[in-house]
Amino acid sequence: MGSKKKIDDFYRTFWEISTQLHSSTRTQEVMQLAVTKASELMQAKGALLRLRDPETQEFKVAAACGLGEKYMHKRPVSSHSVLTDAILNRKVLVIRDLWNAPRVEVPQEKWDEGVRMMLDVPLALKYDILGIIRIYLGEEREFDEDELDFMVALSQQCACALNTAQRIETKQAELDHLIVRTDKLSALGRMAAGIAHEINNPLAGILLYSSSMRKKVPEKGPLREGLDVVIGETKRCKKIIEELLEFSRDRAPDRRPADLNEVLGKALRIVENEFHLHHIQFEEQLSETLEDVLLDEVQIEQVFVNLLMNAIHATPNGGIICVRSGTDQKRNNAWVEIEDNGCGISPEHMKKIFEPFFSTKSQGTGLGLSVTYGIVRNHNGDMDVVSEVGKGSRFIVMLPTIKASQSKGGKQRDTGETSSFPVRVTS
Numbered sequence: 001m002g003s004k005k006k007i008d009d010f011y012r013t014f015w016e017i018s019t020q021l022h023s024s025t026r027t028q029e030v031m032q033l034a035v036t037k038a039s040e041l042m043q044a045k046g047a048l049l050r051l052r053d054p055e056t057q058e059f060k061v062a063a064a065c066g067l068g069e070k071y072m073h074k075r076p077v078s079s080h081s082v083l084t085d086a087i088l089n090r091k092v093l094v095i096r097d098l099w100n101a102p103r104v105e106v107p108q109e110k111w112d113e114g115v116r117m118m119l120d121v122p123l124a125l126k127y128d129i130l131g132i133i134r135i136y137l138g139e140e141r142e143f144d145e146d147e148l149d150f151m152v153a154l155s156q157q158c159a160c161a162l163n164t165a166q167r168i169e170t171k172q173a174e175l176d177h178l179i180v181r182t183d184k185l186s187a188l189g190r191m192a193a194g195i196a197h198e199i200n201n202p203l204a205g206i207l208l209y210s211s212s213m214r215k216k217v218p219e220k221g222p223l224r225e226g227l228d229v230v231i232g233e234t235k236r237c238k239k240i241i242e243e244l245l246e247f248s249r250d251r252a253p254d255r256r257p258a259d260l261n262e263v264l265g266k267a268l269r270i271v272e273n274e275f276h277l278h279h280i281q282f283e284e285q286l287s288e289t290l291e292d293v294l295l296d297e298v299q300i301e302q303v304f305v306n307l308l309m310n311a312i313h314a315t316p317n318g319g320i321i322c323v324r325s326g327t328d329q330k331r332n333n334a335w336v337e338i339e340d341n342g343c344g345i346s347p348e349h350m351k352k353i354f355e356p357f358f359s360t361k362s363q364g365t366g367l368g369l370s371v372t373y374g375i376v377r378n379h380n381g382d383m384d385v386v387s388e389v390g391k392g393s394r395f396i397v398m399l400p401t402i403k404a405s406q407s408k409g410g411k412q413r414d415t416g417e418t419s420s421f422p423v424r425v426t427s
Contacts, residue, residue, distance in 0.1 A: 017041075017154055021161035030165045031063035034158040035133060038121065039065050041154075044135045045114060049123075051131040051202050059131060066332050067113060067136045074105075074295040082132060086120075090156075093120040094146045096140065121151055130159050196241045203241065207234045212307070225318040253296035253378050257402060260293050260300075261286050261325055267304035268323070274312050275321070291327055291401040293334050299375045300399075306372045307338045307395050314342030314393060332401045333381075339394040347385040352384065 039047040050059035058076035095118040099109040117137040254329025387393035
């Protein structure tokens with residue numbers, strides 16, 4: 001390769017530049033550092049970095065130093081004009097003839113500025129070209145293979161650092177968005193609780209007087225119909241208020257040993273009439289060896305009622321709803337599965353179904369599944385859903401058995417897929 005001194009110089013430079021590149025977590029800082037170091041290393045008049053836009057596939061100027069700063073506002077160039085064989089093969093493209101090189105725009109301008117030679121160095125990451133660094137040299141030089149290979153190695157370090165910075169910034173943006181949403185939901189919960197209490201009393205009065213008036217008016221007539229509308233809408237408002245209050249509460253569950261099958265049976269009896277009204281067939285496959293679970297029976301009953309009502313609303317007349325239960329011995333979980341053959345959930349809605357106020361129903365409040373999921377999580381459990389449009393949905397509630405709760409001291413467990421059935425986690 002050359003003398004030992006040359007090897008030492010390459011190694012020292014490589015280590016210094018790599019350390020600086022990987023110490024930065026901001027995309028713009030990494031790109032600026034890349035062009036600055038490239039220009040210094042080559043004792044050039046300046047350098048410019050074009051970054052590939054993943055949407056348009058064009059290469060846009062993203063950073064520059066020295067002479068390159070003059071071209072910061074240059075228009076993007078197409079991939080066809082940048083991705084030559086040399087660049088695609090991770091080689092440095094040496095441009096000696098400025099006047100006849102198709103990649104050089106306005107060669108006279110470059111010449112007047114003292115540019116006599118240019119290098120295009122690819123920023124390559126695995127099989128992808130992230131961008132190129134163009135280096136402007138003030139004199140013609142000869143480069144041996146070792147120098148060109150060294151530049152490629154450095155450019156790969158730049159590409160790795162750039163990719164890492166981009167991923168960090170993306171995750172940071174997602175985290176910032178989540179923090180803002182969490183703050184909004186927290187404020188909304190406090191506001192909802194206050195408003196709900198203020199509205200609940202007037203609604204109770206409206207419902208009382210309208211129901212009393214309804215008993216005194218003729219069976220048929222516009223007044224009776226109008227009062228029916230008032231009563232129906234008042235009840236709907238009260239239901240929304242109750243759900244808002246439930247959503248805003250962070251009440252710890254009063255957990256006691258209970259048979260999950262018995263709690264499920266109570267929920268089924270509550271919605272039994274709905275099965276008959278909608279002519280829905282019901283199938284039951286409950287485990288006879290289900291282990292007891294520490295739970296708040298009232299809250300978990302509410303979970304099952306909500307899921308069963310959702311299944312009924314999603315299932316057409318004559319459809320089938322199947323309820324199953326079982327134990328995952330490996331994870332010490334007891335699980336209940338509610339499956340329907342209804343309309344299913346579209347992929348774009350799948351990630352939103354547990355979000356507060358998201359609903360696909362015209363009369364829905366969007367709080368049912370949020371409250372349901374919150375109750376399950378407060379029991380150190382988890383909820384999964386698998387769905388396909390036109391074929392139905394399957395909701396799975398998983399709760400730790402008493403054995404699991406005791407071994408983990410009531411702490412929240414590490415949830416995942418159960419071993420008894422395939423599950424895609426969407427929450």
